[in-house]
Amino acid sequence: MAETVKLLFSATRETVYMVAVSVLIASIFGIPLGVLLYSTDRGRILENSPLNKALGTIVNIFRSIPFVILLIMLIPFTRWLVGKSIGTTAAIVPLSVAAIPFMGRLTETALREVDRGVIEAAQAMGASPFQVITKVLIPEALPSIAAGITITAINLVGYSAMAGVIGGGGLGDLAVRYGYQRFMLDIMLYTVAILVVMVQLIQVLGDLVVKYLSKHR
Amino acid sequence: MIRIRNLTKVYTSASGTVKALDGINLDIEKGDIFGIIGLSGAGKSTLLRCINLLEKPTSGSIEIDGVEMTGLSPKELKEMRKKIGMIFQHFNLLSSRTVWGNVAFPLEIAGFDRKTINEKVENLLNLVGLSDKAKSFPSQLSGGQKQRVGIARALACDPKVLLCDEATSALDPETTLSILKLLKDINEKLGITMVVVTHEMNVIKQICNKVAVIEKSRVVEQGTTFEIFSRPKTQTARNFLKSMFICEIPEELKAKIKALNGNLAEGRVVKIGFFGEITAKPILSEVVKKFGVNANILYGNIDHIQGTPFGTLVVQFEGKNGTADRALSYLQDIGLEVEVVEIG
Numbered sequence: 001m002a003e004t005v006k007l008l009f010s011a012t013r014e015t016v017y018m019v020a021v022s023v024l025i026a027s028i029f030g031i032p033l034g035v036l037l038y039s040t041d042r043g044r045i046l047e048n049s050p051l052n053k054a055l056g057t058i059v060n061i062f063r064s065i066p067f068v069i070l071l072i073m074l075i076p077f078t079r080w081l082v083g084k085s086i087g088t089t090a091a092i093v094p095l096s097v098a099a100i101p102f103m104g105r106l107t108e109t110a111l112r113e114v115d116r117g118v119i120e121a122a123q124a125m126g127a128s129p130f131q132v133i134t135k136v137l138i139p140e141a142l143p144s145i146a147a148g149i150t151i152t153a154i155n156l157v158g159y160s161a162m163a164g165v166i167g168g169g170g171l172g173d174l175a176v177r178y179g180y181q182r183f184m185l186d187i188m189l190y191t192v193a194i195l196v197v198m199v200q201l202i203q204v205l206g207d208l209v210v211k212y213l214s215k216h217r
Numbered sequence: 218m219i220r221i222r223n224l225t226k227v228y229t230s231a232s233g234t235v236k237a238l239d240g241i242n243l244d245i246e247k248g249d250i251f252g253i254i255g256l257s258g259a260g261k262s263t264l265l266r267c268i269n270l271l272e273k274p275t276s277g278s279i280e281i282d283g284v285e286m287t288g289l290s291p292k293e294l295k296e297m298r299k300k301i302g303m304i305f306q307h308f309n310l311l312s313s314r315t316v317w318g319n320v321a322f323p324l325e326i327a328g329f330d331r332k333t334i335n336e337k338v339e340n341l342l343n344l345v346g347l348s349d350k351a352k353s354f355p356s357q358l359s360g361g362q363k364q365r366v367g368i369a370r371a372l373a374c375d376p377k378v379l380l381c382d383e384a385t386s387a388l389d390p391e392t393t394l395s396i397l398k399l400l401k402d403i404n405e406k407l408g409i410t411m412v413v414v415t416h417e418m419n420v421i422k423q424i425c426n427k428v429a430v431i432e433k434s435r436v437v438e439q440g441t442t443f444e445i446f447s448r449p450k451t452q453t454a455r456n457f458l459k460s461m462f463i464c465e466i467p468e469e470l471k472a473k474i475k476a477l478n479g480n481l482a483e484g485r486v487v488k489i490g491f492f493g494e495i496t497a498k499p500i501l502s503e504v505v506k507k508f509g510v511n512a513n514i515l516y517g518n519i520d521h522i523q524g525t526p527f528g529t530l531v532v533q534f535e536g537k538n539g540t541a542d543r544a545l546s547y548l549q550d551i552g553l554e555v556e557v558v559e560i561g
Contacts, residue, residue, distance in 0.1 A: 121309035124269055125323040125374070126298035135325070139313040216354035217312045 026099035034107020091168025106148030150206025252425030302371030510536030
C-alpha cells in the first residue's frame, strides 16, 4: 500500500509539474499569438492579411496533428531545446507546442468579443495600436482569457496522459503501465480519481478567477 | 474652425460600390453647436467619423483649425485626435475600469503624470456631476450617467472640438434633456465647438445654432437652426419638423375647414407663420380692430428655438367687402407668412 501511495504521489507531482509549466508557457506565447491573430485580421487595428493567413495556417496545422504524433515528431526539436528527448521536462516541450496554438485561438475568440465601439473610442482619443492592445483589448477580454487558460489547463491534463510515450511519467503513464499492462485495476482507478479531482480543482479555481475578474461587469 | 470641401466616401465591396458621402461642403465656425440631421443610412455618422478620420475619406478635404486632416501622418493624426473629443450613442466605456479610470484613460494615453491626471479627473467629474460615482463601474450606472462619463472622458484632453454621434439616441427624453443641457453649458463655459449628429429634431432645437440636413449622402439644406425651422426648403427638413410639432393641419380640422370654405362668402381660412419678435405683438386684435373683420382661431402652436419664439396659427377671417383680403395683405406686409388654406 505504501508503495502504491508513493507511486501515485510522484505521478501526481509529475503531472502537476508538466501541466503547470506548460500552461505558463502556453499563456506566455499563446496570448500574444492570439493578439496577433486578432489584430492582423481584416478590419482590425493592425490589419495585415498575409501575416494573418500565414499565422492562421500554421496554427491550424499544429492543431490538426494528433498529440501522440506531435510528441514523436518533436523529439529532435525537444533534444535541441532542452538537451534531452525523454523525461518529464522533455514532455513539457510538446505539451507547450500543442497548447500554444490552442491558447492562441481561445485568446483570439476572447478578443473578438470586445466591443468594437470601445476600441474605436480609444482610437478617437489618439491611442496607438499598442495602447489599444494593452489598455483596452487585454483588460476588457481578461475574464474570457482567464476562462481560456482554464480550458487549456484541463486539456493539458488530458494530453499529459500521453507523455508516457516519451517517458514523461505522470498519472496517465502510471495508469497505463500499472493499471493496464500489469492488470492493477486499483491503481487505474486511483489515478482516474486523482485526475477527476485535479480537473475539478482547476475548473473551480478558474471559475473563481473569472468571477473575480468580471466583478462589476 | 472646421472646413469640409467636396468630401466623398465610397465603400467598395464584392457586391459593388456604395456612395456614403457625395460632395459634402460644410463650414463650422468656432463655438458653433453644429447639428447634422438625417434619417438612418443618410451618411450623417460617416460624415462625423470622417472629421477625426475614424473613416478614411475617399476624396475631398477636411481642415480643422487650418490643419488638413487627410494629409496627416499616423503620428500627427494621433496628436490631432487628442484635441478632438468624441461621444457615442452607446457610450463605449471600458467595462474593466471604474468611472475614475475611464476618465483617466485618455490622459494616460496622452502621457500625463499621475498628479495632473488626479487633478483633471477630479475637475471633470465635478463638471459632469459624478464626483460621488468615481469608484463605480459603468455597469452600475444609468444611461445618463454613462453618457456623463463619456462627456468627461471626451473633455479630458481639453479638446477644441467635440463630436457627438447620436449621443442621446439611447436615452429617455428626460435624460436626453439633461445631457443636452450639459453639452450646452460646456459649449458656453469652455467655448468648445460641437458637431452633433442626430435623427431627432428635438436635439437640434434644444442646442444647435446651425444645421445641415443630409439626405442620400448629400447635404440638401443648411443654415441657422432658426432658418431651417421657420422656412424649411426641402421635404426632408419639413418631415423632420413634422415629427416635432405639427405644421400640417390635422385631418379632422381639414374636414371642418372644407365645410367652412364652402359656406364662407367673403372669408378665408389661413395659416399664419409667426417667427421671432412679432409673436410678442397683439397682431390679431390689431387686425380685427383695423379692418373690422372677425378672427376665429382654429388651431395653433408656439415653441421656442434658441430662445426665439416660433409658431403657426390657423385662423378663419370673416369680413364684408373684401376686408378679409385686405387684412391678409396687411399681415403679409408686416412680415408674417400667410398662406390661404385650400382644401380640395
